[in-house]
Amino acid sequence: MPDPSQKPRIALMGEFSAGKSTLTNLLLGSRPLPVKVTATRLPPVWISHGPEQAQVQMADGTVQDIAPAALDRVPLAQARRIDLQLPSEALELCDLIDMPGISDPNMPAEVWQTVLPEVDSVIWCTSATQAWRQSEAAFWSILSPQLKMPGTLMVTHFDKLTSERDRARVLRRLERETDGGFGAIFPIALPQALAAGEDVEAWKTSGADQFVEHLIDMLLNWETATASAPLCDDTIAQLAPVPDLQRPRLRPVRAVSAGGTPAEEDAAAEGTVRVLPRRVRSETQHATPRPRRGRQERRVK
Numbered sequence: 001m002p003d004p005s006q007k008p009r010i011a012l013m014g015e016f017s018a019g020k021s022t023l024t025n026l027l028l029g030s031r032p033l034p035v036k037v038t039a040t041r042l043p044p045v046w047i048s049h050g051p052e053q054a055q056v057q058m059a060d061g062t063v064q065d066i067a068p069a070a071l072d073r074v075p076l077a078q079a080r081r082i083d084l085q086l087p088s089e090a091l092e093l094c095d096l097i098d099m100p101g102i103s104d105p106n107m108p109a110e111v112w113q114t115v116l117p118e119v120d121s122v123i124w125c126t127s128a129t130q131a132w133r134q135s136e137a138a139f140w141s142i143l144s145p146q147l148k149m150p151g152t153l154m155v156t157h158f159d160k161l162t163s164e165r166d167r168a169r170v171l172r173r174l175e176r177e178t179d180g181g182f183g184a185i186f187p188i189a190l191p192q193a194l195a196a197g198e199d200v201e202a203w204k205t206s207g208a209d210q211f212v213e214h215l216i217d218m219l220l221n222w223e224t225a226t227a228s229a230p231l232c233d234d235t236i237a238q239l240a241p242v243p244d245l246q247r248p249r250l251r252p253v254r255a256v257s258a259g260g261t262p263a264e265e266d267a268a269a270e271g272t273v274r275v276l277p278r279r280v281r282s283e284t285q286h287a288t289p290r291p292r293r294g295r296q297e298r299r300v301k
Helices: 020-028 068-073 109-113 134-146 164-178 190-195 200-205 208-220 235-239
Strands: 009-014 044-049 053-059 065-068 078-088 095-098 121-127 154-155 186-187
Touching: 009 186, 020 044, 020 095, 020 134, 020 190, 020 208, 020 235, 053 109, 053 200, 065 068, 065 186, 068 078, 134 186, 154 164, 154 208, 164 186, 200 208
Parallel strands: 009 095, 009 121, 044 078, 121 154, 154 186
Antiparallel strands: 044 095, 053 065, 053 078
16 A cells, blocks of 8 residues: 555545546556546545556455556445556655545445545545535535645536636636635646647647646645645544535626636736635525514504
8 A cells, every 4th residue: 555654645526427537547647547437436446656567455355456557447336446656756755545536336436435534635526517615615625625725626627618608707707706715727728738739829728738737736845735644534534425405696706718828818827716714604594574664553643
C-alpha cells in the first residue's frame, strides 16, 4: 500500500460519469484509466509514483497483480481497491485517488468509506449540464469540513454548453449555490484539453491551464497550510450514497469563461472564483401566512 505520510493525497470525486477518470488521465499525461460509461465502475484507484504496475485488493483480503491495461476487467463485486503506480511527473507532488461516483447504487458505501480518512483534499467534478445536484451538496457539506485543504470544484463537460450566456449562467449559479464551499471553481472542456498537445492556445481555451497552475501552487505550499482534524468514524458513517433530490433555486452570481476570459466586468482576474466556507442550508421554509383582517366593526354605543 502507498505510504500515506509522504505526499498530499488528492481525491477526485463527484457523481457517476462526471469526468473524474478523464481528469485523472489529463493530470497524469497518459490514459491508464478507462473512461467509457460501461467501464468506469471501478473501486477507488490509488495512483502513486513508481514503476508501472498495479494490484487489486480483494474483499477477502487477498492482493492480486493485474496489468495496468486490464483495469476495465477488474471484478467490481470482489474488488475493494486498486493500487496503481505510474512514472508520471505529477505524481512526484501528490498521490491521486480516483473515487467511484457517490450515487452509484452498485457500489457499496464501505468500498470508498475506507479510503476517505486518508484523503487530504478533493477535486470535485460536477457536470456543467447537470451542475451541483442536491445529492452533491449534501455529501459535500459533510465531507468538506474534514479536509486539510479547501476543495476545488471542476465544472466538467463545459464544452457541451454552446453559448457564452449559458456558460456564464451556470457559473453564476454555482458560485451562489456552493456559497464558499470551495477554494476555487474552474470550468474545463476535458476533450479539448486532452487533444491540445503542444497547442498552447487550445490548452488555455480549454480552461486547463489555470486549473493546473492552481493545483501546482497548492501542492508546493502544502506544508505551510493549516491542517484540520482528520475524518472521524462517525463522519465517515454519514457519507453513504444520497438520493438525487430537487435542485436548489437558481440565483445569479459572478462568473468567468472556460478560457479564463472574464464573463462579466467584475469577474476575477485570475479566472478563479474564490468564496468563503459555509455549510449547505436547506430550503427556506415560508412562515404560515397571517389571515386577512376583516372590516372594522362599528362601535356600539
